Amino acid sequence: xxxxxxxxxxxxxxxxxxxxxxxxxxxxxxxxxxxxxxxxxxxxxxxxxxxxxxxxxxxxxxxxxxxxxxxxxxxxxxxxxxxxxxxxxxxxxxxxxxxxxxxxxxxxxxxxxxxxxxxxxxxxxxxxxxxxxxxxxxxxxxxxxxxxxxxxxxxxxxxxxxxxxxxxxxxxxxxxxxxxxxxxxxxxxxxxxxxxxxxxxxxxxxxxxxxxxxxxxxxxxxxxxxxxxxxxxxxxxxxxxxxxxxxxxxxxxxxxxxxxxxxxxxxxxxxxxxxxxxxxxx
Amino acid sequence: xxxxxxxxxxxxxxxxxxxxxxxxxxxxxxxxxxxxxxxxxxxxxxxxxxxxxxxxxxxxxxxxxxxxxxxxxxxxxxxxxxxxxxxxxxxxxxxxxxxxxxxxxxxxxxxxxxxxxxxxxxxxxxxxxxxxxxxxxxxxxxxxxxxxxxxxxxxxxxxxxxxxxxxxxxxxxxxxxxxxxxxxxxxxxxxxxxxxxxxxxxxxxxxxxxxxxxxxxxxxxxxxxxxxxxxxxxxxxxxxxxxxxxxxxxxxxxxxxxxxxxxxxxxxxxxxxxxxxxxxxx
Numbered sequence: 315x316x317x318x319x320x321x322x323x324x325x326x327x328x329x330x331x332x333x334x335x336x337x338x339x340x341x342x343x344x345x346x347x348x349x350x351x352x353x354x355x356x357x358x359x360x361x362x363x364x365x366x367x368x369x370x371x372x373x374x375x376x377x378x379x380x381x382x383x384x385x386x387x388x389x390x391x392x393x394x395x396x397x398x399x400x401x402x403x404x405x406x407x408x409x410x411x412x413x414x415x416x417x418x419x420x421x422x423x424x425x426x427x428x429x430x431x432x433x434x435x436x437x438x439x440x441x442x443x444x445x446x447x448x449x450x451x452x453x454x455x456x457x458x459x460x461x462x463x464x465x466x467x468x469x470x471x472x473x474x475x476x477x478x479x480x481x482x483x484x485x486x487x488x489x490x491x492x493x494x495x496x497x498x499x500x501x502x503x504x505x506x507x508x509x510x511x512x513x514x515x516x517x518x519x520x521x522x523x524x525x526x527x528x529x530x531x532x533x534x535x536x537x538x539x540x541x542x543x544x545x546x547x548x549x550x551x552x553x554x555x556x557x558x559x560x561x562x563x564x565x566x567x568x569x570x571x572x573x574x575x576x577x578x579x580x581x582x583x584x585x586x587x588x589x590x591x592x593x594x595x596x
Numbered sequence: 597x598x599x600x601x602x603x604x605x606x607x608x609x610x611x612x613x614x615x616x617x618x619x620x621x622x623x624x625x626x627x628x629x630x631x632x633x634x635x636x637x638x639x640x641x642x643x644x645x646x647x648x649x650x651x652x653x654x655x656x657x658x659x660x661x662x663x664x665x666x667x668x669x670x671x672x673x674x675x676x677x678x679x680x681x682x683x684x685x686x687x688x689x690x691x692x693x694x695x696x697x698x699x700x701x702x703x704x705x706x707x708x709x710x711x712x713x714x715x716x717x718x719x720x721x722x723x724x725x726x727x728x729x730x731x732x733x734x735x736x737x738x739x740x741x742x743x744x745x746x747x748x749x750x751x752x753x754x755x756x757x758x759x760x761x762x763x764x765x766x767x768x769x770x771x772x773x774x775x776x777x778x779x780x781x782x783x784x785x786x787x788x789x790x791x792x793x794x795x796x797x798x799x800x801x802x803x804x805x806x807x808x809x810x811x812x813x814x815x816x817x818x819x820x821x822x823x824x825x826x827x828x829x830x831x832x833x834x835x836x837x838x839x840x841x842x843x844x845x846x847x848x849x850x851x852x853x854x855x856x857x858x859x860x861x862x863x864x865x866x867x868x869x870x871x872x873x874x875x876x877x878x
Contacts, residue, residue: 388873394691394692394699395694409676419713428699431692433672433713433715435674435818437852441850442850442877443813444848447774447775447808447845447846490727537672539672543849543852544849565869566726566728567728569724570721584846584847589871591669594724
């Protein structure tokens with residue numbers, strides 16, 4: 315049985331197609347569910363899949379679980395090893411279900427062992443006090459801006475329509491600069507925004523150390539945490555519009571740095587905040 | 597056998613004392629290690645233990661594991677349920693060991709089930725490019741400031757010497773304000789800073805929604821992610837000095853908000869950045 319995504323025509327939905335399979339081990343917990351997923355040739359990064367796609371696949375395994383309570387509010391993805399092209403097994407398990415929150419464990423496995431671990435929290439939200447203390451930065455409307463070049467970029471860049479307000483790829487001249495990037499981003503082809511595509515977009519930024527140093531530096535995300543500040547209704551209202559995505563590096567120390575990101579809807583709603591720790595060499 | 601902490605006289609070290617025990621289930625992974633820990637009466641919060649202490653206990657289980665590689669660089673703690681007073685079982689397992697990084701899973705269990713899950717990443721750092729793009733805010737020296745009152749506060753507040761630069765407890769007059777808090781903080785009694793006490797201090801802030809709204813709002817952290825930007829040497833250099841800790845809320849939406857924090861050494865080194873998602877009611 316293949317569980318069909320909402321639309322089978324978009325490559326993102328193709329990449330989120332999970333096929334139920336038997337447990338990997340006989341001792342697996344009774345409430346664990348196992349799926350077969352595949353990497354997608356259109357979402358490949360320099361090594362392995364685009365991290366945002368893996369995050370979305372992890373979340374998709376939670377969303378498809380029959381015991382799901384509520385909607386995602388937090389997701390932490392740990393990139394343990396480079397996922398090989400082809401099939402992978404995803405295990406999702408609710409470790410604790412409370413009255414209004416649920417705690418999840420997600421594990422990706424391939425022949426080489428555990429490739430990715432994640433934890434997620436889903437929650438049944440109630441209407442209550444809301445506020446946002448981080449206003450959307452001023453930016454020209456995306457319609458007035460050119461789409462960024464995809465030349466010499468990994469495949470997954472082509473899956474996003476990116477329009478840089480500031481902080482496009484550096485000149486590689488070795489000049490240190492502010493690591494701030496702001497860009498409008500939308501799935502390519504356009505696709506209605508949902509929690510999985512939002513989770514993927516949280517990782518849409520190239521490593522801040524490139525911009526900070528202005529020199530080629532091997533780097534890769536090792537852990538990504540995203541908080542979701544919207545429900546399905548607010549996401550549906552954002553529809554297929556662009557998202558303003560902003561990221562900046564914080565502290566670089568002996569091989570690891572962190573960067574923090576914020577994503578707003580075109581209407582100015584702060585949809586998600588996201589943080590990651592990135593390995594860098596040299 | 598009880599593994600002795602560095603100093604058995606400090607309550608924080610008492611609270612980090614873990615006693616090896618047999619696996620909870622016969623099917624436990626061979627590389628899992630199980631410990632018995634206890635809540636500590638001096639680190640109690642309004643309900644259950646201080647979250648920072650639980651984070652430190654989770655990290656301690658990793659640090660004591662015989663297969664440990666390197667030092668902690670990232671820790672995510674998910675508070676699944678309110679830990680009951682008394683004994684708990686901590687399981688720590690390395691899920692993936694690479695050449696320079698190691699990915700960990702940590703689970704707290706009590707009679708009521710799984711109470712806390714965590715993932716951690718440890719890494720063997722190498723000396724390389726370093727930079728910090730978030731300078732320490734200007735603040736008077738801690739020695740010139742009074743220690744904050746501990747009246748009507750939970751027990752764990754007494755375990756820290758807190759000196760507020762700004763954003764001490766609100767007046768509860770219902771006036772909305774900036775949620776920024778800056779304080780100097782040190783263990784009470786003073787204790788040499790290490791990675792476990794730094795992990796605990798990342799949770800030293802009361803919920804931002806209290807300051808933001810100026811009204812009593814039931815709230816509790818559901819997930820906490822901290823990135824550590826120091827090695828053991830830098831921590832040893834900071835010694836028993838104060839840490840400048842800063843936190844601010846970001847987005848409050850229908851029952852969940854996030855807050856971000858930074859912790860600097862008295863010498864101005866950015867030691868850790870930390871983010872959490874907090875549940876709030878009403």
